[in-house]
Amino acid sequence: MAQKLRREIEAQNYQSKKTLSSGAQYQAEYFQTASGMHMKYGGYIYHRMDQTPNYTKWRCINALLEEKRCYVTAKVVNEIVAVLQEHNHDPDKNGLISLELTHRKRKSGNSSKNSISKEVSEDAHGIQVSQFGFAYFYCKHCRKDYPFTGPSSIRAHILSNHHIQNATLSQSVNKTMSDDSNQKSEYKYKESYTKCFTGIQPSSKGDTYFYCACCLLNAPILHQQTVQFHVGTRKHIERLKLYKKMLSLRSNKQEKSVEEDKEETLKSE
Numbered sequence: 001m002a003q004k005l006r007r008e009i010e011a012q013n014y015q016s017k018k019t020l021s022s023g024a025q026y027q028a029e030y031f032q033t034a035s036g037m038h039m040k041y042g043g044y045i046y047h048r049m050d051q052t053p054n055y056t057k058w059r060c061i062n063a064l065l066e067e068k069r070c071y072v073t074a075k076v077v078n079e080i081v082a083v084l085q086e087h088n089h090d091p092d093k094n095g096l097i098s099l100e101l102t103h104r105k106r107k108s109g110n111s112s113k114n115s116i117s118k119e120v121s122e123d124a125h126g127i128q129v130s131q132f133g134f135a136y137f138y139c140k141h142c143r144k145d146y147p148f149t150g151p152s153s154i155r156a157h158i159l160s161n162h163h164i165q166n167a168t169l170s171q172s173v174n175k176t177m178s179d180d181s182n183q184k185s186e187y188k189y190k191e192s193y194t195k196c197f198t199g200i201q202p203s204s205k206g207d208t209y210f211y212c213a214c215c216l217l218n219a220p221i222l223h224q225q226t227v228q229f230h231v232g233t234r235k236h237i238e239r240l241k242l243y244k245k246m247l248s249l250r251s252n253k254q255e256k257s258v259e260e261d262k263e264e265t266l267k268s269e
Contacts (some may be wrong), residue, residue, distance in 0.1 A: 126167060126222070128156055141166040155219050159229050164219050187221040197231045212236065214243040 054236040130145045131137035137148040142163055147153065157163055185237050188207045193200045203209035203218045210227055217235055221227065230236055 030126075126163075127158070138165075139163065141170045155229050158226070159233060167220050167222055187224055187226070189221065193227050197227065199240060200227060200231065214239040216248055 033108075039048070117187040126139050128138045128140060130138040130148070132145055135148055136145045138145050138153060139157065142157075143166075147159055158167075188203050189210055193210060194202070199212055199214040201211045201213055204216050209218050209220050210230075212230065215230075219226070219230065223229070231240075238265040
């Protein structure tokens with residue numbers, strides 16, 4: 001029985017091997033996981049959502065899924081290869097694609113929700129849904145896809161020095177290339193930041209930046225909670241302690257100087 005299954009899968013893989021217009025060759029490979037049947041083809045992994053005698057629906061997921069291979073039979077290899085070849089093996093702009101493979105006409109749909117919500121994408125400037133699927137997010141400032149493990153991964157990225165530098169550069173480029181009337185609405189500095197957070201001050205670069213006297217940093221306000229995220233980082237907390245010590249030393253020195261001045265004035269009198 002095992003030998004028969006091996007022969008079937010070998011025959012199917014041989015039939016599914018197609019030569020693309022670019023000259024590259026891809027082979028559909030099948031494996032089973034706890035979540036069901038999967039197919040690897042053209043650098044992407046597709047999860048089988050539904051199957052009937054007339055069609056099979058697949059959803060494109062990321063290609064980093066742990067593979068647990070076993071011998072699996074499939075009846076629609078040629079149809080799958082034809083449709084994937086037609087789509088050039090790329091998921092749609094939302095990173096998810098469902099394919100209905102029929103003998104008559106292909107239908108496509110996208111009922112899955114993105115793991116990155118619209119609120120996160122809109123609030124965090126530059127953060128967009130990745131073309132590689134729900135396990136990634138794309139930063140237009142850094143021009144790179146990053147693993148998406150939750151909102152915390154986006155927060156950590158937008159607070160990184162690398163992202164801040166790229167965002168600052170892109171903002172300066174946008175200001176020089178477009179008029180003020182065409183500018184997008186930006187998050188501006190609030191007076192409450194200075195009242196609530198020690199060391200946070202208005203920046204000399206403009207009202208869309210804030211200055212941290214603890215970290216000696218001018219950073220753009222890319223999110224409505226950018227300042228809150230910054231003051232919650234480990235580096236800021238450590239430097240805040242030193243900053244408070246420095247302020248206390250300054251205040252002590254000022255008090256001593258005032259007392260010395262008073263004593264000198266009394267002596268002179």
